[in-house]
Amino acid sequence: MKVGFIGLGNVGGKLAGSLIRNGIDVQVHDLNAEFVAGMVAHGAVDGESPAQIMQACDAVITCLPSPAASAAVLEEMLPHVGPGKIWMEMSTTDGDEIKRLAALVSAQGGAAVDCPVSGGCHRADTGNISIYAGCDRATFERVLPILTCMGRRILHVGAVGHPSVLKVMTNYLATANLLTLCEALTVMKAAGLDLGMTYEAIAMSSGTSFVHETESQLILSGARDVNFTMDLVQKDIGLFQKIADQQGVPLEISPLLIEMMNDGQNRYGARAQSDRMIERLEEATGLSVQAPGFPQELVDDEPEELGYEVVVTR
Template identity: 45%
Template sequence: MRYGFIGLGHLGRHLASSLARGGFQVAVHDRDRAAAEPALKLGATWAASPAEAAKDADGLITCLPSPKASESVITAALPGFKPGATWIEMSTVDEDTLARLAAPLSARQVDVLACPVTGGVHRAEAGEITVLVGGDKALFDRHRGALQAMGGEVIHLGGHQQASVTKVVTNMLAFIHLIAAGEALMLCKKGGVDLASAFKAIKASSGNSFVHETESQVILNGSYDIGFTMDLACKDAGFALEMGRRFGVPLKLAGLMEQIFVEGRAKYGGGAWSSMIVKLLEDSVGEDLRAPGFPARLEAS
């Protein structure tokens, strides 16, 4: 199987490298040529354009920061698709955008799989990120090997909508947990608890979460480097609220979470790491959440 891969950012560069490492033929493209170097060293080839990445590929994989970026790339790649190929969208996009972009592909006999990923950059680097798959089961089976090369758990959830909703839900929960973890650590600090000990206690308790185990570490270090930005968090929080309105679910906690992230983006900028949302609390209280022995960046396991 031959694949094109477009979007070599914080996540995409690791996914493309895993695909090349898995023995697949991969042609990679990104606006930043230097971002392709890790995959190229593993045997991938460089494609000069999105259309070239799609040319002769059984699947074109995209991992991009926004629906606007996905639209731009797919429009540019359209002439390169061959009949019978598949567009594998690993970005987080809304279902309406996916359906709109799929229409001209369908006219060229190109199928679509929605395959957003969740679990963080460090898991992508380790080849252990979770892949959420939406689309025809036979089509999923055709590309299962490539998806398994990039991820740990690969879960088929049904159609495009089911994959999109599930991905947005995982991010919604992560953002809520992040805010809650910051408040919990601050309460411990103000109560005189050593923060390194507090981290261990929470991790070993019923209050633990994946977000605490990961993002709390870079908060306690002070780097906040989780490889995910405020802009991306606000985009995905907006998707959650829109789905809540569409399905008639009152997302009260998610609504508050979105307001907090909009405030954080306004204060620290859209390119700031999303974990810096906890800095809003640090600044308002006048206390930093720092402890020795925690990493500046989560490493692949």
């Protein structure tokens, strides 16, 4: 299959790179010409525009920063959608919006796949990230070879819209974990405990998590650059709150997370890195929550391997 990839930012550029590295015929597009040139240098073709990419490719992937951006790109592609064409949405978006856009694709005779990723930029870079895919089974079988070049664990979760709901749920959990880790590390520092030892104590305990094993390292090294900005966090946890409101679920922690992230954005800027939330506590206490020996950037040290479908236990 010829594959188009639109949106070459922090995550999209790495996913597109995995396709190129695995020998897929890829056409790319981004508003940033330097991102496109970088992909072309590694073997991609400059697709020039969303419309031209949809005309030339069997499947077109979008990985964009907002539901509005995805809608605008799809609008350009839609006249060129027809039988056999597939639109694959890898952005973190609104479940209702992806269903609306997927219906437009279906009306043109094409197929839509809702397939956001989870696992961090460092795993996107090595093809070891996880992917949720929502579409009919026949379409899933068609795109599975593409997905396994970008991710290690591929979960078919049913209909379009379900992956986007699951993705904002996982990002809500990650945000809650980040903020509680900020508090835990600061309290341990205030109590006089060694933070390197504290890191290991958490990692070997019931309190550990993916967020601890990744973002805590960047907090402690002082790098605080996880390639995920506060505005994106706010978008995701806001979408999770919207789902809860629609379903009449009275949440208590979620509104507090939104309030805390609002404060972080007001202090450091909407596009500040999310792990800078630790600095709110550093400022409040006068403490430096850092320790020697931790990395300035995350590197996935697991070897790349071809992905596979995760089978659901029933």
